[in-house]
Amino acid sequence: GAGVSQSPSNKVTEKGKDVELRCDPISGHTALYWYRQSLGQGLEFLIYFQGNSAPDKSGLPSDRFSAERTGGSVSTLTIQRTQQEDSAVYLCASRRDKGLPLHFGNGTRLTVT
Amino acid sequence: KNEVEQSPQNLTAQEGEFITINCSYSVGISALHWLQQHPGGGIVSLFMLSSGKKKHGRLIATINIQEKHSSLHITASHPRDSAVYICAVRLDYGGSQGNLIFGKGTKLSVKP
Numbered sequence: 001g002a003g004v005s006q007s008p009s010n011k012v013t014e015k016g017k018d019v020e021l022r023c024d025p026i027s028g029h030t031a032l033y034w035y036r037q038s039l040g041q042g043l044e045f046l047i048y049f050q051g052n053s054a055p056d057k058s059g060l061p062s063d064r065f066s067a068e069r070t071g072g073s074v075s076t077l078t079i080q081r082t083q084q085e086d087s088a089v090y091l092c093a094s095r096r097d098k099g100l101p102l103h104f105g106n107g108t109r110l111t112v113t
Numbered sequence: 114k115n116e117v118e119q120s121p122q123n124l125t126a127q128e129g130e131f132i133t134i135n136c137s138y139s140v141g142i143s144a145l146h147w148l149q150q151h152p153g154g155g156i157v158s159l160f161m162l163s164s165g166k167k168k169h170g171r172l173i174a175t176i177n178i179q180e181k182h183s184s185l186h187i188t189a190s191h192p193r194d195s196a197v198y199i200c201a202v203r204l205d206y207g208g209s210q211g212n213l214i215f216g217k218g219t220k221l222s223v224k225p
């Protein structure tokens with residue numbers, strides 16, 4: 001399909017392990033965003049990419065979190081040494097340009113046991 | 114105090130009713146988004162507004178910049194409209210393109 005694709009859709013990991021979450025934005029969308037939604041909480045901004053660069057990383061909660069984007073397309077969010085409080089749904093969104101609507105993926109549900 | 118407040122938190126309506134969800138914010142913004150989160154978790158962007166009013170099908174969104182307030186209206190509501198509706202604002206200062214601030218959402222249930 002032509003939407004934002006995220007993988008995996010569900011991930012269960014043990015505390016202390018590293019995880020990688022992937023986002024495939026819509027083709028041609030230059031802006032890509034990562035958000036997090038913890039259980040019972042609202043959406044929380046993590047990081048924004050314009051092309052391959054990340055002008056705004058202000059939402060990353062700790063240095064265990066990092067993200068990269070290659071080829072102006074796929075992005076990977078990496079969480080090192082996962083903690084139980086990292087359990088959440090991680091959502092990716094993209095848009096073609098400033099002023100245009102965001103398109104969200106279905107999210108990755110991360111559970112840290 | 115949250116910078117984005119939505120009301121009501123929960124709303125139950127009968128099919129066919131006219132529904133209004135409100136969003137107030139306390140900061141200068143460059144744009145406001147209304148999002149719909151389905152029970153399965155998927156999120157759809159309904160509207161992006163910086164002024165005035167937009168309409169799409171049975172949905173209408175309005176914004177009053179002076180009053181720092183936006184409303185989302187649903188006419189002739191239907192059970193398939195049942196979802197969480199989220200208001201999000203993009204701050205109006207030179208920097209971040211990414212930093213949307215989200216309301217906590219309004220959970221709408223439309224009964225047949």
